[in-house]
Amino acid sequence: MARTKQYNEQEVIEKAMSLFWRNGYENTSVRMLEKEMGINQFSIYASFGCKQGVFLESIKSYKAKLNIIFDKLHKGTDGVSDIKQFFYDSVNKPVEFGNNKGCLITNTYNEFAGLEDQLINEQMVDFMNKLKEVFIQKLRMDPSKDEETIHQQANYLVLAKHGLAAASRVNTKKEIDDYIDLTFKNI
Amino acid sequence: MARTKQYNEQEVIEKAMSLFWRNGYENTSVRMLEKEMGINQFSIYASFGCKQGVFLESIKSYKAKLNIIFDKLHKGTDGVSDIKQFFYDSVNKPVEFGNNKGCLITNTYNEFAGLEDQLINEQMVDFMNKLKEVFIQKLRMDPSKDEETIHQQANYLVLAKHGLAAASRVNTKKEIDDYIDLTFKNI
DNA sequence: TCTAAAACTAAGCAATTGCTTAGAAATATA
DNA sequence: TATATTTCTAAGCAATTGCTTAGTTTTAGA
Numbered sequence: 001m002a003r004t005k006q007y008n009e010q011e012v013i014e015k016a017m018s019l020f021w022r023n024g025y026e027n028t029s030v031r032m033l034e035k036e037m038g039i040n041q042f043s044i045y046a047s048f049g050c051k052q053g054v055f056l057e058s059i060k061s062y063k064a065k066l067n068i069i070f071d072k073l074h075k076g077t078d079g080v081s082d083i084k085q086f087f088y089d090s091v092n093k094p095v096e097f098g099n100n101k102g103c104l105i106t107n108t109y110n111e112f113a114g115l116e117d118q119l120i121n122e123q124m125v126d127f128m129n130k131l132k133e134v135f136i137q138k139l140r141m142d143p144s145k146d147e148e149t150i151h152q153q154a155n156y157l158v159l160a161k162h163g164l165a166a167a168s169r170v171n172t173k174k175e176i177d178d179y180i181d182l183t184f185k186n187i
Numbered sequence: 188m189a190r191t192k193q194y195n196e197q198e199v200i201e202k203a204m205s206l207f208w209r210n211g212y213e214n215t216s217v218r219m220l221e222k223e224m225g226i227n228q229f230s231i232y233a234s235f236g237c238k239q240g241v242f243l244e245s246i247k248s249y250k251a252k253l254n255i256i257f258d259k260l261h262k263g264t265d266g267v268s269d270i271k272q273f274f275y276d277s278v279n280k281p282v283e284f285g286n287n288k289g290c291l292i293t294n295t296y297n298e299f300a301g302l303e304d305q306l307i308n309e310q311m312v313d314f315m316n317k318l319k320e321v322f323i324q325k326l327r328m329d330p331s332k333d334e335e336t337i338h339q340q341a342n343y344l345v346l347a348k349h350g351l352a353a354a355s356r357v358n359t360k361k362e363i364d365d366y367i368d369l370t371f372k373n374i
Numbered sequence: 375t376c377t378a379a380a381a382c383t384a385a386g387c388a389a390t391t392g393c394t395t396a397g398a399a400a401t402a403t404a
Numbered sequence: 405t406a407t408a409t410t411t412c413t414a415a416g417c418a419a420t421t422g423c424t425t426a427g428t429t430t431t432a433g434a
Contacts, residue, residue, distance in 0.1 A: 002410035003400040026213050027302070030392060040412060041393075051392065102300070110297040113289070113356040115214070155362045156369040163350020169300040175342045182343040186372040189380030190430040217422055227383065228423075238422065 009047055010061070012037040017058035021100040024111050025055055052119065059123055062104045069093050073134060079141035083157060084184045090161065091168045091176055106165035132158050139187075153187055196234050197248070199224040204245035208287040211298050212242055239306065246310055249291045256280050260321055266328035270344060271371045277348065278355045278363055293352035319345050326374075340374055 019036045020028050030051055034041055048054045069089040076082030090103065109124045135154040139145055145153070160183045168176055206223045207215050217238055221228055235241045256276040263269030277290065296311045322341040326332055332340070347370045355363055 002402065002408075003412075004402085005411070024298075029390075031390085040414085042395090042412065042414090045393070046411080107297075109357075110294075110353060111211075113353070152365045153369065155365040159350055159354045159358065159362065159366045160347075162353060163346055166297060166300070166349060166353055167346045170296075171346065175346065178339045178342040179346045182340065182373070186369045189378075189432065190382075191432085192381070193430095216420075218420085227381095229382065229384090229425090232423070233381075 005043075007037075007039050007043065012039055012047075013054070013057045013061050016054050017061050017104065018100060020055060020058050021062070021102075021104045021107070024107060026111065056119065056123070059104065059108065063127070066105075070134075073138070076138070077141075079138050080184065080187055083135060083138050083187075084180065087161065087164060087180045087183070091164065091180075102169035103165035106162055107169075109162070110166065128158060131161065156186070157183075192230075194224075194226050194230065199226055199234075200241070200244045200248050203241050204248050204291065205287060207242060207245050208249070208289075208291045208294070211294060213298065243306065243310070246291065246295065250314070253292075257321075260325070263325070264328075266325050267371065267374050270322060270325050270374075271367065274348065274351060274367045274370070278351065278367075289356035290352035293349055294356075296349070297353065315345060318348065344370075344374070 015036050015038070016033055019032060023032075030041055030044065033044060033051070033054060037044065044054060048057055069086060072089065073082055073086040076085070105124065105127050108120065109128075112120050112124070132154050135157050136150055139150045139153055164176070164179060164183075167179065171179075202223050202225070203220055206219060210219075217228055217231065220231060220238070220241060224231065231241060235244055256273060259276065260269055260273040263272070292311065292314050295307065296315075299307050299311070319341050322344050323337055326337045326340055351363070351366060351370075354366065358366075
């Protein structure tokens with residue numbers, strides 16, 4: 001009945017994600033997206049509605065990638081040391097898929113922290129809660145910890161993970177490793 | 188010989204600082220600065236050269252304010268517990284001077300982490316190094332710590348401080364306090 | 375009191391932003 | 405093969421960006 005799409009939406013979102021990851025949301029223009037995604041603005045808007053639509057899809061795609069290390073954490077049976085391994089994975093895996101620095105989610109969290117974008121904030125809070133829940137589940141594996149300690153430590157770890165992601169954009173590997181090591185000395 | 192300035196440069200920079208602190212650099216336009224500073228664009232450019240000039244002066248002004256708690260840390264004689272108090276001060280004092288969230292330096296650090304702005308990066312690195320130095324000095328007060336431990340812990344604390352500032356923009360007081368407490372548990 | 379120099383106002387500059395649209399090109403079905 | 409329908413190209417939209425400038429107002433010193 002009509003002409004066929006010349007691009008694959010998942011493929012072009014992957015490219016958009018990489019660009020957003022490198023530059024942040026505001027510093028990525030639709031013209032830059034055009035070039036990176038290899039399709040015209042018309043196609044971008046036809047497929048994703050608006051710039052924010054492209055971004056939200058990019059985040060979804062990123063989360064899907066993250067699920068690899070997230071699942072690993074979920075399935076682990078070693079409690080705290082699984083969380084520690086998750087910290088290491090978080091700073092190492094991103095290098096594997098795209099060589100971009102930091103974490104797209106955390107970068108976004110920081111970029112939008114002051115502003116009040118409901119859609120984006122939802123994505124962030126959702127992610128943070130999910131993270132905290134898994135941490136709690138892992139911490140509960142240690143029977144010596146009471147519930148209050150567990151929640152306190154979970155709070156601590158979520159913020160530490162957040163700080164780690166921010167640090168991984170600029171700090172050296174040694175600084176990062178020192179940080180992770182000492183973080184878990186407190187647990 | 189000529190007309191006198193109708194504004195005080197330090198006063199208007201104070202207002203600019205508050206605006207940058209709330210919105211970040213990119214999300215603050217020169218039109219917004221006009222309104223907040225209460226002076227015309229001509230005056231802004233005459234006094235500070237360019238938008239970035241206003242920003243750099245704002246950062247200087249912020250650092251000066253920060254010196255109050257920085258000096259307190261410097262003069263302290265209790266080593267690690269001075270650092271811990273500095274962490275508490277860092278999240279409480281900002282509320283006193285302007286009720287803005289987080290830390291302007293850290294916000295800037297995050298906003299410019301990906302980009303490569305030399306002038307701004309200089310300011311950031313300078314601040315981080317200064318911070319690390321004081322931490323090292325305080326850690327050395329404990330004679331049981333060897334130099335390697337001191338440097339490792341200093342690295343850790345700088346990153347923790349950074350994460351804390353980011354967290355203080357969005358997290359609750361309890362989460363923040365949990366974080367500080369655990370951060371110093373094993374230092 | 376006059377005047378030269380600085381401070382001000384307000385309009386305007388080109389470039390960039392996110393987004394739209396008119397029209398040409400392609401193609402699955404009738 | 406013909407056509408209806410979608411995809412694509414490329415130009416253009418108003419709004420906003422950082423910054424400039426022509427022209428007016430103010431004021432310290434001659």
